[in-house]
Amino acid sequence: MAPTFMVSAPGKAIVFGEHAAVYGKPAIAAAISLRSYLLVITLSKSQRTVQLNFRDIGLNHTWEIDNLPWDIFQQPSKKRSYYSVVDSLDPQFLEAIMPHAEAVSKHLPEKQRKIHIKSATAFLYLFLSLGSSKSPGFVYTLRSTIPIGAGLGSSASVCVCLSAALLLQIRALAGPHPDQPPDEAEMQIEHINRWAFVGELCIHGDPSGVDNTVSAGGKAVMFQRNASGPPSVIRLTKFPKLPLLLVDTQQQRSTATQVDKVKTLKANHPEITETILDGIGKIATSALELMSSAVPSGSGNSDALGHWGALIGMNHGFLVSLGVSHPRLERIRELVDYANIGWTKLTGAGGGGCAITLFRSGIEEQTIEELEQKFTTEGFQIHKTILGADGVGVLWPAVFRGTDGKACGEIDQTMFENADSVQGINQLVGVGAQENREGWGFWTRDLSTR
Ligand SMILES: Nc1ncnc2c1ncn2[C@@H]1O[C@H](COP(=O)(O)OP(=O)(O)O)[C@@H](O)[C@H]1O
Numbered sequence: 549m550a551p552t553f554m555v556s557a558p559g560k561a562i563v564f565g566e567h568a569a570v571y572g573k574p575a576i577a578a579a580i581s582l583r584s585y586l587l588v589i590t591l592s593k594s595q596r597t598v599q600l601n602f603r604d605i606g607l608n609h610t611w612e613i614d615n616l617p618w619d620i621f622q623q624p625s626k627k628r629s630y631y632s633v634v635d636s637l638d639p640q641f642l643e644a645i646m647p648h649a650e651a652v653s654k655h656l657p658e659k660q661r662k663i664h665i666k667s668a669t670a671f672l673y674l675f676l677s678l679g680s681s682k683s684p685g686f687v688y689t690l691r692s693t694i695p696i697g698a699g700l701g702s703s704a705s706v707c708v709c710l711s712a713a714l715l716l717q718i719r720a721l722a723g724p725h726p727d728q729p730p731d732e733a734e735m736q737i738e739h740i741n742r743w744a745f746v747g748e749l750c751i752h753g754d755p756s757g758v759d760n761t762v763s764a765g766g767k768a769v770m771f772q773r774n775a776s777g778p779p780s781v782i783r784l785t786k787f788p789k790l791p792l793l794l795v796d797t798q799q800q801r802s803t804a805t806q807v808d809k810v811k812t813l814k815a816n817h818p819e820i821t822e823t824i825l826d827g828i829g830k831i832a833t834s835a836l837e838l839m840s841s842a843v844p845s846g847s848g849n850s851d852a853l854g855h856w857g858a859l860i861g862m863n864h865g866f867l868v869s870l871g872v873s874h875p876r877l878e879r880i881r882e883l884v885d886y887a888n889i890g891w892t893k894l895t896g897a898g899g900g901g902c903a904i905t906l907f908r909s910g911i912e913e914q915t916i917e918e919l920e921q922k923f924t925t926e927g928f929q930i931h932k933t934i935l936g937a938d939g940v941g942v943l944w945p946a947v948f949r950g951t952d953g954k955a956c957g958e959i960d961q962t963m964f965e966n967a968d969s970v971q972g973i974n975q976l977v978g979v980g981a982q983e984n985r986e987g988w989g990f991w992t993r994d995l996s997t998r
């Protein structure tokens with residue numbers, strides 16, 4: 549029987565190119581140190597149930613494994629392998645899943661229930677695609693430090709966790725281990741990424757794939773969806789350590805709705821919208837070119853920083869034209885612009901969610917503190933995070949450790965559920981880019997050649 553284990557995957561911030569990424573334009577995004585954590589417990593052979601316990605959204609549902617539609621998923625003509633490339637959902641699979649997904653949270657108001665159904669659909673689609681009718685029972689408990697529906701890729705990070713956990717359970721992944729050849733690590737990240745994309749298809753409708761790609765591989769990437777075949781992904785080894793502030797409007801919205809808004813605009817005004825999307829793509833390309841010649845940083849090269857700042861301002865302007873800003877996002881920009889200390893753009897799908905602000909060089913710490921105070925007074929939330937965090941990671945077995953790094957015991961479901969807020973989760977299992985916590989492993993790809 550597999551030991552209790554945990555997987556974790558980061559959220560992301562899109563620095564340039566959201567929305568345009570859906571239409572095949574390039575985007576630049578980086579993993580952040582806010583993460584989701586999924587604890588996987590294997591039950592004894594006699595317990596033939598699978599429990600999904602998504603604590604942050606209050607979803608807790610148990611299915612009988614034998615009642616799930618395995619026959620539909622395992623038809624020889626449709627059965628997928630862990631290395632298959634799946635880029636669209638099978639309508640027959642979806643139809644078979646629906647009664648089981650719709651069995652969740654019947655007591656809740658429709659709006660909240662819809663969210664639960666989407667998360668349950670993503671889980672069941674992956675579980676039935678990758679698992680087996682003969683598998684033992686499992687409990688999957690998820691907790692996340694990423695705000696949900698805030699543009700920081702919470703759904704992708706959940707999907708990466710689910711994909712990695714299921715692939716580990718069917719032994720389709722080796723490691724991660726320290727002596728793993730980089731090519732093997734690359735391949736395993738890609739398998740996790742591909743199945744995470746399938747989960748994203750269930751939650752989003754039409755994701756570009758940038759979120760799951762950054763979450764699975766971590767660090768920073770230039771991403772471009774192709775008309776057919778896999779997307780082009782360039783790992784950005786020279787991604788600058790930028791003096792960035794991440795401000796949350798606390799205005800929740802759904803990515804699917806914002807993506808639909810742009811789709812409608814494009815249908816009504818095809819030429820103008822295409823010009824805007826093209827402009828956004830050119831901004832991402834220009835940032836990439838700049839990165840290969842001069843690396844912008846908070847302390848040095850203020851020309852390069854100013855260039856990036858201008859690109860950030862233009863990118864936001866285009867997003868406003870696409871109709872995906874929000875008065876609260878504009879308020880963040882207004883406060884930064886009045887103080888004349890940097891450049892702001894929304895990040896993610898917009899319509900609420902978060903904004904990033906890049907500071908000019910030489911801004912006094914006190915000025916930043918005053919601005920942060922204003923944000924807090926006006927009900928915004930500031931997320932302290934770094935860009936370029938690690939991708940998907942595994943804690944196998946799931947043990948917690950004392951301050952000396954020594955294993956103290958297994959993390960059980962109650963302990964994980966009871967970890968108090970973000971601080972409690974971080975204290976128990978937290979792992980970020982700067983926190984090389986004992987026991988966690990990450991697939992490490994070779995970055996030297998890119
Ligand atoms: N912590 C979580 N637990 C369960 N489901 C989650 C969690 N975070 C995100 N999700 C799923 O992802 C959806 C939010 O995704 P989305 O609208 O794309 O926002 P984001 O920009 O945060 O990714 C939620 O409605 C839910 O279905």
Ligand SMILES: C[C@@](O)(CCOP(=O)(O)O)CC(=O)O
Binds near residue numbers: 567
């Ligand atoms: C708007 C979009 O470009 C990014 C969405 O990011 P988020 O789901 O808001 O974190 C959509 C996509 O690329 O799939």
